[in-house]
Amino acid sequence: MNTTRYDGSSEGWRRIDGQSGAAARYLEMMNEVLAAQKRQTMDLLNLGPGMSAIEIGCGLGLDAEALAARVGPTGRVVGIDASQDLIAEATRRTTPLGLPLSFQVEDAQALSFADNSFDGARVDRVLQHLPDPAKAVREMARVVRPGGRLAVLEPDWPTVAIGGVDIDVTRAVVRYKSDVTLAHGAIGREVRRLLVEAGCTDVFVEQGSLTFGSFAVAERVLSLRRSLDGAREKGWITPVQADRWWSDLDRLDRDGKFFSGMSGVLGAGTVR
Numbered sequence: 001m002n003t004t005r006y007d008g009s010s011e012g013w014r015r016i017d018g019q020s021g022a023a024a025r026y027l028e029m030m031n032e033v034l035a036a037q038k039r040q041t042m043d044l045l046n047l048g049p050g051m052s053a054i055e056i057g058c059g060l061g062l063d064a065e066a067l068a069a070r071v072g073p074t075g076r077v078v079g080i081d082a083s084q085d086l087i088a089e090a091t092r093r094t095t096p097l098g099l100p101l102s103f104q105v106e107d108a109q110a111l112s113f114a115d116n117s118f119d120g121a122r123v124d125r126v127l128q129h130l131p132d133p134a135k136a137v138r139e140m141a142r143v144v145r146p147g148g149r150l151a152v153l154e155p156d157w158p159t160v161a162i163g164g165v166d167i168d169v170t171r172a173v174v175r176y177k178s179d180v181t182l183a184h185g186a187i188g189r190e191v192r193r194l195l196v197e198a199g200c201t202d203v204f205v206e207q208g209s210l211t212f213g214s215f216a217v218a219e220r221v222l223s224l225r226r227s228l229d230g231a232r233e234k235g236w237i238t239p240v241q242a243d244r245w246w247s248d249l250d251r252l253d254r255d256g257k258f259f260s261g262m263s264g265v266l267g268a269g270t271v272r
C-alpha cells in the first residue's frame with residue numbers, strides 16, 4: 001500500500017485506493033482512541049452466539065473482527081467498504097484467523113444484500129462522508145430483520161473546542177473542517193433523527209466527548225493544519241492570524257496548557 005495523501009476529507013476517502021497506507025495507520029490509531037465507544041455500540045447490538053451482523057464502511061475490518069468474536073464460530077459477520085484496498089487489507093489480515101468473517105466492496109447507500117439478511121448492522125464514522133447518509137441508514141434497516149438492531153457512532157465536528165487561542169480563528173478552522181472537508185460534519189446531532197426516520201423503535205442516543213492530551217494527538221485526529229490553511233485560503237482569517245494561532249498552540253503545548261476536545265454521538269435502535 002502506498003502511504004501518501006490521506007487527508008481525512010470525505011473526498012479523500014473516495015479516492016483512497018492506491019494510497020491507503022496513511023489512512024490505514026489513522027484507522028488503527030482511532031481504533032484505540034475510540035475503543036470504549038466502539039465497545040458500547042457493539043454492546044447495543046445485543047449480539048450473541050450464532051447471530052449475524054454487517055459492519056458498514058468497515059475499513060481495515062477491526063470492528064468486524066470484534067463482532068465476529070461476539071457471534072462465535074456458528075455466527076456470521078460481513079464487512080463492507082467502498083475501498084478495494086481496505087477490503088483487500090481486511091481480508092488479508094483476518095483470513096488466517098479462521099473467523100466467521102467475510103469482506104466485500106459495496107456502497108453503503110445501495111447494499112446488494114436481501115431484506116432481513118442480518119440480526120444487526122453497525123456503522124462507525126462513515127455516514128459523515130456519504131452523499132446520502134439517510135439512505136445508508138435506511139439500507140441498514142432494510143437488511144436487518146424486524147427485531148434486529150442498528151448501532152451508529154458518528155462525530156459532531158462543530159463541537160471541537162480548543163483552549164487558549166483566538167476563538168475566531170478556531171471557529172474558522174472548525175468551520176472549514178466541518179463544512180468544507182466533510183460531506184456532513186455535523187452528522188452526530190442527526191443520529192437520533194436518522195434512526196427514527198429509518199423506522200427504528202427503542203431509539204437510544206448519547207453524546208460523548210473525547211479529550212486530546214496533546215497538540216500532536218489533536219493534530220493527528222483533527223487535521224488542524226489542513227483546516228487552518230484552508231480557512232486562510234478562503235480568506236476567513238489572515239496569514240498573520242493563522243501563524244499566530246499555530247505558534248500559540250505550540251507554546252501552550254510546551255507549557256503543558258494545551259486543551260482540545262470534541263463530541264460525538266452514539267446511537268442504537270430496533271428495526272420494526
Ligand SMILES: C[S@@+](CC[C@H](N)C(=O)[O-])C[C@H]1O[C@@H](n2cnc3c(N)ncnc32)[C@H](O)[C@@H]1O
Nearest residue numbers: 013027057058059081082083107108124125126
Ligand atoms: C473514517 S473511516 C472509518 C472506518 C471504520 N468504520 C473504522 O471505524 O475504522 C470511513 C470509511 O468509510 C468508507 N466509505 C466511504 N464511502 C463509502 C461508501 N459509499 N460505502 C461504503 N464505505 C464507504 C471508507 O472507505 C472508510 O473505510
